[in-house]
Amino acid sequence: MARMYEKIRRVFPLTRNGSEWLEICMDTDPAVHDALSAFLFDLGCNGVVSEDFGKPTLKAYLPFREDLEELKFRIYAYLSDLREMFPGMNPSQILFNRIPDQDWGVQWRAFFHPVEIPPHLLILPAWEPVPEKVPTHVIRIDPGPAFGTGQHATTKLCLKAMEKFPEQTSESWTMLDVGTGSGILAIYGEKLGAEQVVAIDVDPDAIEWAAQNISLNGGSGAIKLSTASIETLEATFPLICANLILSEIVKLIPRFSQLLKPGGYLIVSGILADQVETVNDVLEENKLSCFETLYLEEWACMIVVSK
Numbered sequence: 001m002a003r004m005y006e007k008i009r010r011v012f013p014l015t016r017n018g019s020e021w022l023e024i025c026m027d028t029d030p031a032v033h034d035a036l037s038a039f040l041f042d043l044g045c046n047g048v049v050s051e052d053f054g055k056p057t058l059k060a061y062l063p064f065r066e067d068l069e070e071l072k073f074r075i076y077a078y079l080s081d082l083r084e085m086f087p088g089m090n091p092s093q094i095l096f097n098r099i100p101d102q103d104w105g106v107q108w109r110a111f112f113h114p115v116e117i118p119p120h121l122l123i124l125p126a127w128e129p130v131p132e133k134v135p136t137h138v139i140r141i142d143p144g145p146a147f148g149t150g151q152h153a154t155t156k157l158c159l160k161a162m163e164k165f166p167e168q169t170s171e172s173w174t175m176l177d178v179g180t181g182s183g184i185l186a187i188y189g190e191k192l193g194a195e196q197v198v199a200i201d202v203d204p205d206a207i208e209w210a211a212q213n214i215s216l217n218g219g220s221g222a223i224k225l226s227t228a229s230i231e232t233l234e235a236t237f238p239l240i241c242a243n244l245i246l247s248e249i250v251k252l253i254p255r256f257s258q259l260l261k262p263g264g265y266l267i268v269s270g271i272l273a274d275q276v277e278t279v280n281d282v283l284e285e286n287k288l289s290c291f292e293t294l295y296l297e298e299w300a301c302m303i304v305v306s307k
Contacts, residue, residue: 124140189239
């Protein structure tokens with residue numbers, strides 16, 4: 001599933017037996033991180049760390065190369081093209097650092113810290129001990145290369161929105177998690193009381209890591225993981241969650257309309273605040289209505305019902 005990557009996007013371990021690396025640090029708008037990451041991978045980048053829960057920084061790592069001026073020229077030229085596609089994009093500051101090889105499999109963990117989402121939830125890195133006093137729910141996560149650590153605003157918004165659904169129903173319920181990534185939303189769905197969660201992602205690596213995280217959290221078997229396309233699903237669901245990107249959400253809204261049970265909730269995020277009206281227009285065309293929008297930083301999460 002094409003998706004926005006959370007603020008750790010990790011394609012490690014990087015290992016070159018002591019060789020040096022070039023670290024490229026860019027402070028730039030989160031909205032362009034995906035496009036910029038893809039470009040950097042085409043340049044030979046081996047790993048990306050994308051942070052937009054604090055200062056919006058993208059760091060890319062590739063084997064050190066001597067043609068640094070040529071590399072700089074290509075990056076600045078691409079940024080110039082991006083500004084034409086994203087007129088509101090702020091100027092990007094870029095630093096190039098020559099760094100020694102290191103244990104990347106451990107170093108990336110410095111970006112992942114416990115996250116408390118008051119009042120009910122604590123998200124804990126898998127390697128951190130569980131504190132003595134915890135909220136109602138604890139989710140332990142080892143994200144691997146997948147999306148979903150709880151650090152990013154869109155994940156936090158989805159988790160908060162999900163808490164509203166059990167309050168509205170006393171019946172047993174099921175959930176669909178589209179683009180499950182690390183499995184964090186599916187895991188929370190089970191903890192909130194879902195009888196069954198269908199969690200899909202077309203990325204097999206994401207499914208593998210989600211399975212590990214489900215096991216890490218003592219899953220009861222309620223979560224069913226699959227690489228199946230959303231088009232192949234036949235069941236309908238009272239709760240659907242999709243933390244993706246605008247283009248994917250807009251494309252999938254007609255299918256969401258078919259899969260959502262009457263009176264159910266569709267929770268969509270990965271949307272910038274200024275993209276909400278675009279999504280609203282597509283919802284209206286598909287007989288869906290947003291009754292509440294949650295905001296955090298520049299991001300929005302829409303809670304949608306069928307008309």
